[in-house]
Amino acid sequence: MIAALAPLSFLAQSATGNSFDVPANVVFYIVAAFMVFAAIRVVTTDNIVHAALWLILVLSGVGLNFLLLQAEFVAITQILVYLGAIVVLFLFGIMLTRAPLGRADDLDNNMRPIGVAVGLLLTAVIAFALIRTFGNDSLTFEAYAGSQAVAGNNRTTALANEIFGPQLIPFEVLSVLLTAALIGAIVLARRD
Amino acid sequence: MLALLAQASDVFTKPTVDYHALAPELILVGTIIVLALVDSWKLERARPVMSAIAGLGLLAALVPVITLAVDGTDRVLLDGGYVVDSMSLVLKALFIVSAYVVVLLSINYMAEGDYWESEYYTLLICSVLGMTVMASSRDLIGIFIALELLSIPAYMLAAWRKGDERSNEAGMKYYLMGVFATGILLYGMSLAYGLGGSTNLEAIGLQLADLGSDGVPVVALALLFTIIGFGFKVSAVPFHTWAPDTYEGAPTPVTAFLAVASKAAGFVALIQVTYFCFIVRSDVIEPIFFVLSISSMTVGNLIALRQSNVIRMLAYSGIAQAGFMLAPFAVASSDPALSLQAVVTYLVIYAAMNLGAFAVIIAIARRTRSAELEDLGGLFTYMPGLAVAFTLFLASLIGIPPLGGWWAKFGVFASLIEADSGLGWTLAIVMAVNTAIAAYYYLAVARAMWFDDVPEGTDTSPVRTPATLGFAVVITLIATLLFGILPQVVNDVTDFGLVALGG
Numbered sequence: 277m278i279a280a281l282a283p284l285s286f287l288a289q290s291a292t293g294n295s296f297d298v299p300a301n302v303v304f305y306i307v308a309a310f311m312v313f314a315a316i317r318v319v320t321t322d323n324i325v326h327a328a329l330w331l332i333l334v335l336s337g338v339g340l341n342f343l344l345l346q347a348e349f350v351a352i353t354q355i356l357v358y359l360g361a362i363v364v365l366f367l368f369g370i371m372l373t374r375a376p377l378g379r380a381d382d383l384d385n386n387m388r389p390i391g392v393a394v395g396l397l398l399t400a401v402i403a404f405a406l407i408r409t410f411g412n413d414s415l416t417f418e419a420y421a422g423s424q425a426v427a428g429n430n431r432t433t434a435l436a437n438e439i440f441g442p443q444l445i446p447f448e449v450l451s452v453l454l455t456a457a458l459i460g461a462i463v464l465a466r467r468d
Numbered sequence: 469m470l471a472l473l474a475q476a477s478d479v480f481t482k483p484t485v486d487y488h489a490l491a492p493e494l495i496l497v498g499t500i501i502v503l504a505l506v507d508s509w510k511l512e513r514a515r516p517v518m519s520a521i522a523g524l525g526l527l528a529a530l531v532p533v534i535t536l537a538v539d540g541t542d543r544v545l546l547d548g549g550y551v552v553d554s555m556s557l558v559l560k561a562l563f564i565v566s567a568y569v570v571v572l573l574s575i576n577y578m579a580e581g582d583y584w585e586s587e588y589y590t591l592l593i594c595s596v597l598g599m600t601v602m603a604s605s606r607d608l609i610g611i612f613i614a615l616e617l618l619s620i621p622a623y624m625l626a627a628w629r630k631g632d633e634r635s636n637e638a639g640m641k642y643y644l645m646g647v648f649a650t651g652i653l654l655y656g657m658s659l660a661y662g663l664g665g666s667t668n669l670e671a672i673g674l675q676l677a678d679l680g681s682d683g684v685p686v687v688a689l690a691l692l693f694t695i696i697g698f699g700f701k702v703s704a705v706p707f708h709t710w711a712p713d714t715y716e717g718a719p720t721p722v723t724a725f726l727a728v729a730s731k732a733a734g735f736v737a738l739i740q741v742t743y744f745c746f747i748v749r750s751d752v753i754e755p756i757f758f759v760l761s762i763s764s765m766t767v768g769n770l771i772a773l774r775q776s777n778v779i780r781m782l783a784y785s786g787i788a789q790a791g792f793m794l795a796p797f798a799v800a801s802s803d804p805a806l807s808l809q810a811v812v813t814y815l816v817i818y819a820a821m822n823l824g825a826f827a828v829i830i831a832i833a834r835r836t837r838s839a840e841l842e843d844l845g846g847l848f849t850y851m852p853g854l855a856v857a858f859t860l861f862l863a864s865l866i867g868i869p870p871l872g873g874w875w876a877k878f879g880v881f882a883s884l885i886e887a888d889s890g891l892g893w894t895l896a897i898v899m900a901v902n903t904a905i906a907a908y909y910y911l912a913v914a915r916a917m918w919f920d921d922v923p924e925g926t927d928t929s930p931v932r933t934p935a936t937l938g939f940a941v942v943i944t945l946i947a948t949l950l951f952g953i954l955p956q957v958v959n960d961v962t963d964f965g966l967v968a969l970g971g
Contacts, residue, residue: 405685442547446613453617456594460624
């Protein structure tokens with residue numbers, strides 16, 4: 277029993293100091309595996325409502341990854357906006373229109389082998405490039421304690437400084453973009 | 469707690485905003501607000517004045533562009549993320565004038581069909597705002613948001629003829645392909661950000677230049693994905709599949725807008741990322757542009773040969789023209805200033821002649837109700853003015869002196885030959901062959917108008933062209949002739965000197 281747990285002893289080691297590299301890695305791999313599985317289910321399921329629900333898992337995985345990187349504001353925004361608004365909007369859209377709710381056979385087509393081939397090829401190319409370039413780099417996950425927690429935890433502040441400083445024009449322009457999308461969507465969607 | 473946080477954080481410095489530099493954008497935003505307010509206040513009664521408001525707003529936005537150009541100082545805003553210099557001013561003027569011509573083309577078309585006229589002009593100005601922001605952005609985030617702002621209204625405008633299935637298909641195809649391209653673009657940009665550690669183009673460029681050989685695969689992916697993302701926008705082969713169906717199905721003034729302004733905006737994005745960032749890795753980007761350029765001009769021309777619909781023919785010829793415009797990018801590093809000038813000159817002249825061709829098609833279609841080649845037979849006998857104008861635009865698109873098109877092509881040839889590299893010479897030869905192929909299908913249209921018989925049942929009584937459409941044809945015709953006879957005019961305007969990174 278003890279011997280079986282030996283591989284997990286690294287968990288205890290890493291608890292020393294401020295670094296939490298190993299738990300972060302473990303959580304990342306679990307989340308990543310879930311995300312890959314859920315992403316595959318999004319495109320393979322026959323039921324469009326299920327696809328939207330699997331998408332929730334993928335997007336919350338992204339949120340968790342941001343949390344691991346201690347970007348808590350981005351993580352919460354990801355959860356609120358993508359899960360709370362966009363996917364819920366998908367579901368409303370599906371339920372309020374006359375889209376089929378149950379299993380639908382025409383959601384799939386016979387392009388699956390090509391899709392798998394392209395997906396694998398792209399994965400191989402991207403993985404090769406990323407590992408070749410960034411393979412030896414490592415991130416250190418450090419926890420802050422006491423007053424350091426306040427001082428070190430300024431990622432949200434940095435984000436705010438960035439948005440209202442150097443990115444001011446794109447930020448303001450976004451509001452025009454959303455207005456335009458709203459006006460156009462109403463025109464196209466309304467019945468005349 | 470909050471006080472502690474405020475102490476700990478970097479002190480926030482309020483960015484200084486140069487309102488003169490931002491005046492064109494601010495006037496466009498003001499126009500959008502006025503359009504939306506007038507629309508919601510006057511409802512249906514607003515319809516007749518909307519086009520006038522949009523047109524006046526565009527002309528008003530042109531005023532600060534001119535005062536900034538007279539002033540002549542380069543204005544750098546927001547830590548180098550937003551630059552108003554001579555190049556961005558030329559491009560802004562190009563977008564605003566093109567949009568003004570599109571408004572002129574739209575007035576009768578939109579009023580006579582049953583369209584959502586008021587919202588049409590609002591979305592059009594939103595898209596133009598995105599283009600003017602694009603012309604100044606030197607930052608990945610700014611470029612991306614500008615691209616979205618100019619694309620999203622365009623997706624919806626393509627589907628504006630709601631009752632027509634072909635228009636729905638046009639909008640849907642454009643939207644799906646555009647979103648797919650956006651995904652690829654974002655992936656490329658995120659890799660570029662990861663390599664550069666900044667969203668500022670110049671900072672990324674300097675970082676890319678220092679990267680060792682280990683970085684090459686990721687650099688290649690980042691640059692390839694980013695260029696592919698913009699390749700969709702400029703309808704370069706093999707990312708062109710949306711263009712013909714979208715151009716044919718969309719309302720014709722929107723097609724003109726997509727074929728000229730939207731395409732030019734895609735090129736401006738390519739100019740920004742290429743000349744201000746990626747040029748340091750010319751070993752990676754030049755082969756990519758070489759392949760895109762050769763395939764675009766050849767495939768576009770070969771398919772254009774077989775088209776029987778003039779709008780589809782212009783769509784495919786636009787793909788070929790995009791190939792010509794991509795050619796200088798493939799020799800960007802040997803003389804950045806010269807190749808940049810060739811691209812911008814081509815964009816300006818292409819806008820004039822292509823908008824003119826669309827203006828004539830819209831005017832002709834008011835009578836013939838179609839853009840099929842066979843319905844244009846004998847056009848000269850009953851619409852001589854339009855037939856002559858169309859012939860001139862087609863001749864300019866081929867590149868026959870003394871019309872504008874020849875100077876555009878000359879600039880590209882000059883930059884390719886000046887580069888004196890294998891890529892440059894190959895491109896120059898392929899381009900010469902393609903120019904000859906293009907002459908065949910452009911002249912086929914001219915032949916139909918001048919020599920073919922009038923089809924049975926065509927009403928050949930004299931036609932009155934609406935004043936606004938006539939004005940659009942005259943403006944574009946004057947520009948096309950002026951750029952051809954006095955190329956020095958456009959040459960002086962597009963001579964930016966050494967603006968490129970490391971140029």
